[in-house]
Amino acid sequence: MYEFRNDYNSVGHPKVVERLMDQVHTVYPGYGFDQASDRAKEMIQEKIKRDVQINFVPSGTSANILSLTANLKPYEGVVAAESGHIVNDEAGALEAVGHKVVFVESQDGKIKPQALEDYLAQDHDFFNILPKIVYISNSTELGTVYRKAELERIYKACQDHGVYLYIDGARMGSALMSPACDYSLEDLAGLCDIFTIGGTKNGALFGEAVVFCNKALGENFHYYLKQHGVLTAKGFLMGLQYQALFTDDLYFENAKIANSMAMKLAEGVKEMGLDFAYPAESNQIFVSLPEGKLEKLAQTVTFEDFGPLEGDRECVRFVTTYHTKEEEVQGLLDSLRSLVG
Structure with missing residues (x-):
């Protein structure tokens, strides 16, 4: 067959597994406040080349839902493409905790910048939700990849209207290495407020890195993770995996x-x-x-x-x-x- x-159909890349096995007799503090996680964050930050906040979470859904809801008031919502992962693949998790998702016109999984600009420019009265975060995926749920010009225009529209841009990077590795991609991880940090670097679908056993380019949005995020049950006691396991993934550009x-x-x-x-x-x-x-x-x-x-x-x-x-x-x-x-x- x-x-x-x-x-995500295998245990993990051998070098990731080897890194974990090498540390099987090492004792670490809990909840990600450890030297392994600190070093992994340093390695990611060295690639991004700017001051960001990084948190590790165990899954893509927890990365999406908690990063979004931590920065939404009860009357605020999220703008997405109709094919977005938060729309069709997370059992309505965002709406289950009280935040509506609205759609703008998209093509091949990508939000059309003009459609977003037109929507955000509308008068959003109190009869409807107030849009506060734009959600996109890169690569998208349909395998397509945003170009730099598209991201620049989308982010400009968000900034013009006081809205944040969140990029779900569950398949960020594939997006950045795509022949269609014309930017780097370093560039990406200047094109949004929050993005994720997905490990689960690119060699990790589990785990996603949430990168707050706008550090104010990540303030006390570990409290929010703990309150929602995903501040993993053995957080060092994700730190060790990301060390392996960011060694020699694995x-x-x-x-x-x-x-x-x-x-x-x-x-x-x-x-x-x-x-x-x-x-x-x-x-x-x-x-x-x-x-x-x-x-x-x-x-x-x-x-x-x-x-x-x-x-x-x-x-x-x-x-x-x-x-x-x-x-x-x-x-x-x-x-x-x-x-x-």
Whole structure:
């Protein structure tokens, strides 16, 4: 079976696991106030090259929901693309704690800057929520990657209207290493108020780094984490993992491998004459297949069914990782060819 369902389907990169095993007899203080976490934060900050606040949390959902709600008053809400992770993939967590999500026009998973500017410029009277944070993902839930000009325009609109910009970076490694990306991690810190550096989907066993570029938004954030049950007692485990990920650029090398395998897949799909449901820009490849083919495909390949498309077509998602091999990509392509050849 060729595994392309997701990018969190293994224990973790061997170098991350080795780092944990090397420290198995070391004793650390609790709750992330330890030398391992401190060093990991220093290593990340050295890449960002600016004064930021960094907190580690165990999951992407906890990173999103707590970073957002910690900076929202009860009458304030979040602006997102309709395909956003907080909209469709977190069981309504944000709205469950009392904050509405409103949508603006988007394309291929990315908020359109003009649509955002138009929405924020409206008169938001007290009959509706007051928008306070714009949420975007990079890469998006549809595998697309924001360009620097798009981020600059979105952030400018936020600043002009007193709104914060939050970037969900669960797949930030893949975004930054994408051939479509024209900025670095250092650049990113000047393009938003908060962003995350996802570890779970790029070689960590678990864990996300929340980066507060606007440090005022992270004031006393560890109290908020503790109150909500995610200030992990063994926080040093995330510190050790991020040390490994930011040693010799492993974080970026993992993403490069995942992306290179995705591009090989995309090349094969294109040569086969199949259409992409969304642009192939990162480690998520969305393919349009004739209706009724998925059951046969599932006999040899794992994937996500993204539902029907126009014209009796179905959308499937294939995700590559740092441990995807060329022969696995070829096996997937062979399976696809047997369906449509």
